[in-house]
Amino acid sequence: MEYKISNRLKIASIILVVVGALLWGWGYSSSHAVNEDNISEYLAAEHGDHGDAHAEEGHGDAHAAVASHGDANGNDHAEEGHKMSHEEHALHQIHNRPYAALYVAAFFFFMIALGVLAFYAIQYAAQAGWSPVLFRVMEAITYYVLPGGILVLLVAAFGGSHLFIWMDPDVVAHDEIIQAKESWLNKGWFFARGIIFLAGWSAYRYFSRKFSIAQDTAEGNSNFKKNFRISAGFLVFYIYTESMMSWDWIMSVDPHWFSTLFGWYVFASMLVSGITVIALMTIYLKSKGLLEFVNDSHLHDLAKFMFGISIFWTYLWFSQFMLIWYSNIPEEVVYFVARIEDYKLPFFGMVAMNFLFPLLLLMNSDYKRIPWFVVMAGIVILCGHYLDVFNMIMPATVSERWFIGAPEIGAICLFAGIFLFLVFRALSKAPLLAKGNPFIKESEHFHY
């Protein structure tokens, strides 16, 4: 069964990229139209009469932290830093927004591909009997790991201190907390680590794909065995690097804050969005009549994973939130204070979308076999996990100046277009059935 990328899909993805780039560019230019000269008028117009009440509250953690750590020499510095800050600070947030929007979307689509890669490796390492019919779909999605990862790193490089305040030497010079973390958080080491992570992940992807294609025409099972071994090895590598990646790429936007289960939390998010995309693509291809060896039991299994991992995600989200809420230690709790004060709707809306919705929709065994039901739940889950990434990045970069407008939607369209184009082109490179896999017969007859 061959897949050929259709012209309509190509055109649709190009339109997405162009429209996305235009929207984002418009968002960029309108945010950079505000500058040092007109920021005062801008803020006055924005806030009307409560303008100076605002100046009192809500300064990003950089200044607040400097003030609270003011020791002998920090104190007077904090004073002067505070005076200059309000307008400049607002300007920073306004200018950060297009970069942050781009970063959120880049990371969201990248994490889908990486989540699928982990899921794929788990299927091999566990010698799962149900999933080999879906391997080609998974391999197509994981094609995006390398380009998507490079895009994330590029956005991080261009965004620089717009995203990561520890990349700003001025901030670091006055911030002892960041100074203490400089051996980990410095530009060279950050990008070196990123390249090491990406190299490891895409090396696994490259070889597992190669062995999987080779197995199609091979005599024995040697390619499958190789894949089994490298998958087990990759999973060990992955769980370390994924954790470090989440500290680097996400947690370090709040360099004054840390959480120990953060890596797991990001992992759950990427796994559930990855599985959801596998299900959506499978349903799409099956509706085109291209996957007749996939039956509704496979769909049922995917939906079960969507359901289960959604609850796992909620468990980690709640564990992180509740432990910090309960102990209420000021240096930790600022993270959630900022989110609950300025991001109430996205913060709690995300929990409803990622937990309540799949919980109630996908609990019934019969519903898990109905394609449009799974599609509906899948779209909500994907939107929910976009919001999840949004909630992780935005409060640290734009604070209360968030909105889901032109730059955010533009960035989503841009990366969605790239993602669709690359993934479906990768899908057309190989037959849709991995027919040499020793479990393929079992998988074709899988019935639950």
Add this chain to the structure above:
Amino acid sequence: MEAASKVIHAIYNDDDILMSAVKRVKAAKHHIEEIYCPFPVHGLDKAMGLAPTRLAITAFLYGCVGLTVAVVMMNFIMIKDWPQDIGGKPSFSYLENMPAFVPIMFELTVFFAAHLMVITFYLRSRMWPFKKAENPDPRTTDDHFLMEIAIHNNEADLTNLLKETGAVEINIVEKDEDAH
């Protein structure tokens, strides 16, 4: 059940043969009273045409009850009855202090769903301590499968049919009680 006091017991020693026998008997439009197996035979309920279980639905409803009990209980104790300041926790409203109650809400939901569902299962399948076992043949708890069909003046027909399906033993039994 009508007054058919005689039943036929066909005994099989393989679950695959049993399955095909069930399909034959169903095709010949005989009503199967009961099948006794030493272990669950996958797909037997479908072949017999048994209605799907509604136990999962009851479990969901019991879980909702458990959640309600937890919420009402803690709202009364911690918020309404004696809203103390315990270590600075905000006991002004249920919502403000909710994260602290979630572990109990979760556990009570699971507790109610699990236990009430098990009790429902026991009641519906009539199982309790000191219950008299309903074994027509003790070998069905070890390595034999037994299909029970009521006889309505068709003894010879049925015997032939069951012999053809591969039964290793066929017994005609008088049912002295109208059991279960």
